[in-house]
Amino acid sequence: xxxxxxxxxxxxxxxxxxxxxxxxxxxxxxxxxxxxxxxxxxxxxxxxxxxxxxxxxxxxxxxxxxxxxxxxxxxxxxxxxxxxxxxxxxxxxxxxxxxxxxxxxxxxxxxxxxxxxxxxxxxxxxxxxxxxxxxxxxxxxxxxxxxxxxxxxxxxxxxxxxxxxxxxxxxxxxxxxxxxxxxxxxxxxxxxxxxxxxxxxxxxxxxxxxxxxxxxxxxxxxxxxxxxxxxxxxxxxxxxxxxxxxxxxxxxx
Amino acid sequence: xxxxxxxxxxxxxxxxxxxxxxxxxxxxxxxxxxxxxxxxxxxxxxxxxxxxxxxxxxxxxxxxxxxxxxxxxxxxxxxxxxxxxxxxxxxxxxxxxxxxxxxxxxxxxxxxxxxxxxxxxxxxxxxxxxxxxxxxxxxxxxxxxxxxxxxxxxxxxxxxxxxxxxxxxxxxxxxxxxxxxxxxxxxxxxxxxxxxxxxxxxxxxxxxxxxxxxxxxxxxxxxxxxxxxxxxxxxxxxxxxxxxxxxxxxxxx
Numbered sequence: 001x002x003x004x005x006x007x008x009x010x011x012x013x014x015x016x017x018x019x020x021x022x023x024x025x026x027x028x029x030x031x032x033x034x035x036x037x038x039x040x041x042x043x044x045x046x047x048x049x050x051x052x053x054x055x056x057x058x059x060x061x062x063x064x065x066x067x068x069x070x071x072x073x074x075x076x077x078x079x080x081x082x083x084x085x086x087x088x089x090x091x092x093x094x095x096x097x098x099x100x101x102x103x104x105x106x107x108x109x110x111x112x113x114x115x116x117x118x119x120x121x122x123x124x125x126x127x128x129x130x131x132x133x134x135x136x137x138x139x140x141x142x143x144x145x146x147x148x149x150x151x152x153x154x155x156x157x158x159x160x161x162x163x164x165x166x167x168x169x170x171x172x173x174x175x176x177x178x179x180x181x182x183x184x185x186x187x188x189x190x191x192x193x194x195x196x197x198x199x200x201x202x203x204x205x206x207x208x209x210x211x212x213x214x215x216x217x218x219x220x221x222x223x224x225x226x227x228x229x230x231x232x233x234x235x236x237x238x239x240x241x242x243x244x245x246x247x248x249x250x251x252x253x
Numbered sequence: 254x255x256x257x258x259x260x261x262x263x264x265x266x267x268x269x270x271x272x273x274x275x276x277x278x279x280x281x282x283x284x285x286x287x288x289x290x291x292x293x294x295x296x297x298x299x300x301x302x303x304x305x306x307x308x309x310x311x312x313x314x315x316x317x318x319x320x321x322x323x324x325x326x327x328x329x330x331x332x333x334x335x336x337x338x339x340x341x342x343x344x345x346x347x348x349x350x351x352x353x354x355x356x357x358x359x360x361x362x363x364x365x366x367x368x369x370x371x372x373x374x375x376x377x378x379x380x381x382x383x384x385x386x387x388x389x390x391x392x393x394x395x396x397x398x399x400x401x402x403x404x405x406x407x408x409x410x411x412x413x414x415x416x417x418x419x420x421x422x423x424x425x426x427x428x429x430x431x432x433x434x435x436x437x438x439x440x441x442x443x444x445x446x447x448x449x450x451x452x453x454x455x456x457x458x459x460x461x462x463x464x465x466x467x468x469x470x471x472x473x474x475x476x477x478x479x480x481x482x483x484x485x486x487x488x489x490x491x492x493x494x495x496x497x498x499x500x501x502x503x504x505x506x
Contacts, residue, residue: 117435119421119446126447151461155454162415162450168372169419173426182370193372194379197415201408208404208461 013211020206027199028067034192035063042185043175050110054103059171061100062164066196069093070157070203090135097128120166123159131156154207161200168193266464273459280452281320287445288316295438296428303363307356312424314353315417319449322346323410323456343388350381350413373419376412384409407460414453421446 039046039056046060047053071089101124108115116125134152168189172179179186206212292299292309299313300306321342354377361368369378387405421442425432432439459465 119443166422169422190372
């Protein structure tokens with residue numbers, strides 16, 4: 001969806017689009033800052049020692065990944081450059097997500113807490129698979145797959161936000177015995193949750209406006225060699241390298 | 254979105270549409286049954302006594318409301334009948350949601366647990382307001398408001414599911430001290446969560462297919478008197494009766 005927006009510059013309603021774009025960027029930035037303030041001010045800070053400070057990378061990196069994943073951007077540039085930006089942002093988001101999960105696994109293992117028991121973890125880890133499926137780096141997308149690509153991109157975006165909200169709920173219930181008395185940390189982190197929801201709502205609005213979409217005939221342009229190498233393409237799409245690396249890592253731990 | 258689907262009967266791909274429709278209906282039915290099994294078999298059953306049995310209406314009614322809210326249905330019928338079904342299902346969902354919230358407030362009050370402290374409650378109750386806004390019962394919708402109506406309908410649908418997942422997380426952490434050891438109840442309720450997510454994903458797919466939408470020129474037909482009574486219409490849309498009743502109830506409690 002974000003890949004469609006640069007075209008907007010030459011269409012109507014540029015001001016309204018710009019206002020939404022700036023709002024979303026601002027909201028995203030504030031959300032990342034809030035997640036850092038949370039762990040630095042109210043929690044044990046950041047570190048990589050198998051303790052709570054390592055766990056704290058999880059919320060910070062996931063919030064950053066959510067923002068980077070659908071970072072709204074607009075650019076008067078070639079389709080190729082635009083695709084590289086889209087792929088680049090998605091790769092960064094994927095790396096952030098994987099590192100954030102490694103932090104939790106290491107924290108759990110160090111404390112002998114079982115992995116993968118909560119609904120949050122089930123949904124969170126499940127999302128890595130379709131995320132990997134939608135990541136077809138450096139391979140032009142077949143026109144027939146485009147609707148599925150756009151749909152799954154947005155579905156993953158929404159599901160990651162839902163998962164983040166469950167994570168916030170879990171973390172507050174674990175770490176704040178006085179959650180029900182609404183101490184400052186509870187209010188602060190609830191607001192972080194609302195910020196993420198608002199960011200998501202804005203992005204969904206921008207992504208679902210038909211007149212802010214790249215005209216369909218341009219989406220339909222496919223690299224001709226794909227018609228010959230369809231299976232090769234689909235295999236590389238389904239099993240990108242970072243996905244296999246993650247499977248390997250999880251099987252070992 | 255659901256209101257657009259009856260048109261599909263006279264369009265292409267009827268079999269695939271029907272398969273999705275039946276799958277979504279089935280998933281929704283199984284999810285409601287699972288929520289009932291959860292409270293009857295693993296929890297304290299159902300009742301209206303200010304205790305845990307009253308609280309248990311909350312998950313059962315919310316899951317039912319989610320399914321009813323976007324119940325996929327298809328019908329070769331007039332636009333008016335279709336609108337009545339759409340409005341009727343939404344009213345039922347709204348009533349279920351309100352009763353489910355009353356159950357929690359009464360349970361909290363009886364046990365002297367504070368209300369509205371968790372992110373789940375913040376998001377859950379916040380959703381009632383935009384839900385009320387999208388409910389413009391018996392008032393034809395202005396064409397200009399249609400995109401906002403469709404967007405907010407789907408956004409509320411997604412947000413209610415996210416909120417339900419947070420609720421499941423909360424309930425399991427509160428009631429299952431052994432959640433991390435994955436007892437049968439934990440697995441069962443996690444699966445209920447996945448069922449709800451799958452139902453949501455199916456509905457979003459069906460609702461976002463452009464060729465399953467009512468042709469735009471039909472959406473544009475508006476009752477002519479609305480052009481004269483715009484403000485009246487907007488006021489009635491923003492403050493429907495059941496919304497005011499809920500505010501009154503919450504202020505009193």
